[in-house]
Amino acid sequence: MATETDTTNIDARRLVHRLPDDVLLHGGIVFSILLMASPLLLAVIMSTQSTTEVYQVTNLGLGSKGLSNYSDALVNYDFSTYMLNSFVMSVIVVVGKVTLSLFAALALVYYRFPYERAVFMFILLTLLLPVPVRIVPLFQLMADLGWTNSLLALTGPYIASATAVFLFRQQFMGISASLVEVARLDGVGPLTFLFRVLIPMSRGMIAGVCVITFIYTWNQFLWPLVVVTDKSSQVVQVGIRYLQGSAQAGLTQWGLIMAGAVLALLPPLVVLVVLHRPLLRTLTIQQK
Amino acid sequence: MSDITIQNLRKTYDDVRAVKGIDLEIDDGEFLVVVGPSGCGKSTTLRMLAGLESVTDGSIAIGDRVVNEVPPKDRRIAMVFQNYALYPHMTAAENMKFGMKSASEFSRDEIERRVEDATETLDIAHLRDRKPKELSGGERQRVAIGRALVREPDVFLMDEPLSNLDAKLRVQMRAELLKLHRDLETTTVYVTHDQTEAMTLGDRVAVLEDGRLQQVAAPQELYDYPTNQFVAGFVGEPAMNFIPASVRQRGDEHVATAPGLSLTLPAGSGLDGIDDDGLTLGVRPEDVSLVSNRAGVSESFTAEVTVTEPLGELLLLHCRLGDEEIRVKVEPRSRIAAGDTVELAVDTDRLHLFDSDGDAVYHSSVPEQETESALAD
Amino acid sequence: MSDITIQNLRKTYDDVRAVKGIDLEIDDGEFLVVVGPSGCGKSTTLRMLAGLESVTDGSIAIGDRVVNEVPPKDRRIAMVFQNYALYPHMTAAENMKFGMKSASEFSRDEIERRVEDATETLDIAHLRDRKPKELSGGERQRVAIGRALVREPDVFLMDEPLSNLDAKLRVQMRAELLKLHRDLETTTVYVTHDQTEAMTLGDRVAVLEDGRLQQVAAPQELYDYPTNQFVAGFVGEPAMNFIPASVRQRGDEHVATAPGLSLTLPAGSGLDGIDDDGLTLGVRPEDVSLVSNRAGVSESFTAEVTVTEPLGELLLLHCRLGDEEIRVKVEPRSRIAAGDTVELAVDTDRLHLFDSDGDAVYHSSVPEQETESALAD
Amino acid sequence: SGGGDSPTQTGGGSAEQSGTTAGSSGAQDVSVSFWHIFGGELGQTLEDMASEFSQQHDGITIEAVNNGGYRQNLNQSLQASRAGDPPGIVQIFEVGTRLALDSGSFTPVEEILPEDKIDLDDFLPSVLNYYRMDGTLNSMPFNSSNTIMLYNKSAFEAAGLDPESPPRSLAEVRQAAQTIVDQTDMESGISWPNHTWMQIEQQFAKQDQVLVNQENGRDGRPDQTFFNSEAGRSVYSWWKQMAQDGLYLNPGIEAWGEARQAFLTQKVPMLWDSTSNIVSMQSGAKENGFELGSGYLPTPDGANTGVVIGGGSLWVPDALADEKKQAAGEFIAYVTQPEQQARWHRNSGYFPVRQSAIDRLTNDGWFENNPNFSTAFDQLQDTEDTPATRGAVMGVFPKTRSINEEISVSIINDQLGVEEGLSRMDTQVGEALAGYNGNYDGSE
Amino acid sequence: MSTATKPYDSTLQAALLLLPTAAVLVAFLYYPALETFRLSLYETLFLGQRQTWTGLGNFVSLLTSDVYQYSFLVTVAFAAVVVFGTLGVSLLIGYLIFSVDVRSSVYLVAAIWPYALPPAVAAILLNFILHPNLGIFTHYLELLTPFTLDWFNDGPQAFAILAVVAVWKQLGYNIIFIVAALSNIPEILTENARIDGVGRFRMLYKVYVPMIAPTMTFLVIMNTIYAFFSTFPLVDLMTSGGPSDATNFLIFKLYRDAFQFNSLGLASAQSVILFVVVSILMYLQLRFASGYGRYGG
């Protein structure tokens, strides 16, 4: 299958011996990876330090506060609320988007209906309309609907997407035509076909779309910033913004901020690490 | 009754005329193989039979019923695909059951019974709970056939079911399919582009080219009496040698001549009135031989060997005769090397003549001839 | 000097022993074909020759130089791959030049000259400026060969270079490769899994199985005198019939018996002292025949036909003999149907016996025998 | 106008009920959110006040929420009002006054104050006047501040300067800065966030120079600004020179934290800061081991017409349900009570806005014992009442700040000349004013 | 694709299946987008509650405004730096990983994790690490080099810092594609080069880069879109557009005009201009995607 590219599925023979410069290569990789990760590692260290310790710039030891910056962020600075909001928002968008897109792709790939191409183009064209292109009226719309500060406003605009429809369509079209024809010969109904055949056969792709969507949604910043004005409904990315203002004895509490940042990064990072395989496969299909 | 009657069948895609008018009758219980080069319209024809493709023109009847407008599931057919078309996430048994469950006209027990029967017939009972990826190619194809079997159809349609298998397995599955057909006697239409498969499987073979039927006949008849140059060249490996020739009537006899070659043609149908230049003489590689092997041959000719290919059971010579290359099958242990000049003769009982349109105008032997048989008892 | 000497060559991947000790001498200018089933270690061996794979044990010498530790680029070899390995973004000419340019030991003119020569030799001068995707499969393979040519290597290594081509083209390229080799006389090691290719191309053929060499011999010798059952079964299509048999000495004669069959073996090397049960009698399908066709055969036997496969030029019978199935090639127009019982005899000059280890202990004909030749002049 | 069609607005029914709100255990709880801008200790103080109030007032819960900074609070409350889901009380900075008023999103606070509990005459007139437009008090001054200069007495002493007499003119600042940089290992001489509140708004007031025409915008909609005036040029020329000579440590645009940090970590000996932060600066100084001093905001030539009121006031959105407005009014009255004001002052440095609170503190000897706290107050008391010190009013004030601060960077980085930069401010703000006015008039 | 593989032909069912998606797209994408076009022709105050028709006035004032022109300029420059910076670094790291052993998912995951990195977090982390006074990186940089980091005040530095953050955050995404593309290059091409003795570096720029050109093009487009649209949190949390407007990118200016300065009409006009930018980018992507054939194995 052309779609099974890459990284996850590489011929065992790739392990060709390349010893002479192996050490150099590994060194190079480890160096770049460490360099890339260093801000995060430093942040983790700093997140255990007290404000005074942070201000001793070269103090790179684990700090005296242990995890208390984290509990402080979670309890006193409402990060538990923000995280929960982010989580609920992300899960709703993931579930909603996957469901809606599966239905749409089912129709696009397996139904004969007038103006098929036009309908597909109609969906695809929304790629031209990222949030910034419509943010003002979208905000007004939410205001008019009275949806601001609600999950509806946070999730609604994300719940349908050209990308997911496109990916599922691509996936379905990649399913061997003869499998479809077998179903046709048997007279299998569309929903049976979707649930018994398409979904089980698209598990990897669905997982990939879930990961992409989760990370994408979790990382949203601008839209929640605009549409949520009530702190208790705010998501964690914007929550970081609130932390920035916190000061103790006139000094910014960087330890606390770092703890907040690490918290805000953790869920998408975990999702990525655990599900990187389907993610990689799905992303590379998106390219086409 | 599950004979099939196809009349003037046509299929046009936007601008492609894939099938250009086919008339064909398939008897109840017959195993008909449709063969032809890639893109000739085999699959299209089969898919119209299945109802997967709409019919542009003409009609298809299964039994007494014209099925042009009948949806696939109601045609009482089952189809087997080249790539098995098994659902990868279901076990063998689930694959077999899935279609029937969807149809909902079968009871649980009925479904179980049929799957039981089919797995037994195909000797795959032990594979019931494996998923396709845990099966070998041959086993997968067997499951796919099993899935067709459980529907107990009137007609089996198979589109190159063996072409994904390796050579050994293909030969073996071929034999199994033959046995299965002998047991079930279900009308079967089998599409392949492999002439060996066509020859060995079919009660009759239909040769298709460019959307048109070229010949429908029993395998050996196809080999011995091709109706045109296309069929002659398509069937047989290596292909029949074609030599541009002219035929002149000399008294009672007809003599074919080509550069370096002159042959008196045995009397036969079609020779009357032929006195022509633009003809093509056809002779198969095994019907040319080294002269020393055939005593008393008058009309021998010489050719230069350009390449020798030892195939073990025989030696294939590529020889230059005039401007043409002809292939000759000779004894495997002949000591012949490239560059040698050899003396050759043809089996005059196995000559074919084609006119400039490619139509066969003459075969040197007569179709209805009796062949000596070697039956014991 | 570019003969190759391989001694006790071994290759082990983590837990897979891919090559298990090969000794082989390849003469300067020889065309050696390595053949064997998938996974037997052909590619691995070739890649060790090329230096793409490190050698686990043993040694490889090209000419007088042991090359085990020599990097690929310094081995004076060129390799042609199955899927051409052309750089898609470079034209044919650029593809040919790229490697040489990198080597930087060649002058511009030298490079131009060589490419010129190669394109001429291969008749692809007109394709120079096309990119791979604008070339057909055969043309691509020609460019790939051209790229190997320009390096003017001591040894060509080819790994299934034709297996991506369709049947017709494969046959044609095969002939071209032969001609090229005849012109250049460069030592060539050619890997394939296709026995026909092996037979027709090789000066000698090395049969590999499971990481071990089974036999190295000229093609016809391989066919006629396989050293073991594996080679016997691997070469020839359909494969040799194997019938479990016991051989008893009766006075001067040795008689082989199997259910339904009893054969007096012609005297031959290896029969002395054989008086055994666990033997296997080997006879090729074309060496079995219907009795009526061979007059005066005493030791005939009968078998039931289970399947008939008309192949056009012959009819292949699957017959049941005792518990065994044997395949028999008979006259194409024989009127034999499945279920018939036929009387058969074997060509006693073409019998083989294998012991329980599969080693050939006896061939009824003698290797050095002269074959009658049919040379004119 | 905005929020008028809010679905939450109920008619007279709720007015009747509101009579029973205070002190009674009403059936329904009114919960009012209060968006403020404080983190840390100040935020804590506010939250304490809110919860104490909630405890004392059955049926009312005030939820104090730190909603980021002033800009965010203004924008978000406008957005929330637009969306019909406004907070109960919003803290908005002084320069947002005109915009908030024009937006029509807020109810004049005097309409909802429980009259029996508040005595407007007790409030400092200078403060009330800032927030009173066309005779109406639109918002309740709560946290009022001005700019003072903090300095590191220990460093002054170490450099041989008199720690008890901080520089009063910009030239003196420069001298002190130079001396300290030369004498000690301090990095630079002075710091303050690039914030027009200090370098323009306060400096102009001190030099009795209005920012905009129409009597600083109090007599009508202004359409012209005076940044490129003598007052502006003298401040900016000095500032630019300080920066060029490495005597000014630039912490960034509105970067309060960075500036304070530089001061507390003793990179600079002087800091211009809001009085609002005295408490934490005092404890910060102590933690970092130096003695904190404070003085009036220095000006060119030591001119001192006075300062403008800074800080924020409390606004109540119009779209709020009546009983919530009522509750908000109760709370606003509560936090401006003299004892709360005194407490607020002690915990922050914002000066009390009521005379009685000031009197109470004075009587307690607070100002005597805490000279840094009195500096701000004294500076305020020293202020003459002129159009310049009454403060400018314009709808585009927040944007003006952004424009000016961006241009300030270019000036002190020497990408722009002083005049060039100041007149660019005049142009850009002028355009913004024109756009705002045109639009505003157009639809009325 | 053959229409023959479409087993269902009930238009009604198809419509029902498409309805939810279509409804969401119309309500939250098409309608607001059209509304953006409409609003761009008005001058507005207070979140659109006061609107005055100005025709193309907003566009005229944008296009003639120094600030906007400058913003456009820095955005384009920023996109260029981010696009090529990201590609360069990712190519290097991707190539290293590919060269070693692509299956090693440990390396791979360790290199692509920034894909999960929220831009806001990236901004905050580097804001701290590179803080002019507190940043540990700053500290050592200033210790070891004569260079001083003062990006709170120095426009070009702020621009560079944001570029670093933007590149860092985008590395994961790019490495994913580059490693995948490299892995798709048939191994035999590499082996062939080994036989010819082609050097690693020459191989990279003569063979690998041209061969993954389609992927690189795709990444150029995606990175451009990213640089234009997704870097808002960086600006908002790190520089607020400053200093000297050096980081006042289009998206930030749009936000500020809309939600801080209440000029929705003007902001809508900016949205329209951004729309034109995305459209051009998408068009280019389609052009290039079809222009390059995909190289098979």
Ligand SMILES: Nc1ncnc2c1ncn2[C@@H]1O[C@H](COP(=O)(O)OP(=O)(O)OP(=O)(O)O)[C@@H](O)[C@H]1O
């Ligand atoms: N859906 C379609 N749209 C347009 N043309 C088609 C379609 N399906 C088939 N064709 C064309 O119709 C002709 C016959 O196709 P068909 O698949 O029947 O060939 P085939 O004989 O089965 O070939 P193969 O041996 O390669 O399977 C071909 O030229 C093909 O390109």
Ligand SMILES: Nc1ncnc2c1ncn2[C@@H]1O[C@H](COP(=O)(O)OP(=O)(O)OP(=O)(O)O)[C@@H](O)[C@H]1O
């Ligand atoms: N890099 C590798 N790591 C582990 N095992 C390998 C590797 N390369 C080859 N093998 C194993 O070594 C054995 C020989 O492989 P090789 O590729 O030489 O077979 P082959 O004869 O060329 O087969 P084919 O005809 O399929 O190409 C096989 O079992 C294969 O799985």
Ligand SMILES: O=P(O)(O)OC[C@H](O)CO
């Ligand atoms: O920090 P504050 O509260 O003193 O306010 C300073 C300015 O007045 C804000 O506009």
Ligand SMILES: [Mg+2]
């Ligand atoms: Mg077909």
Ligand SMILES: [Mg+2]
């Ligand atoms: Mg191989």
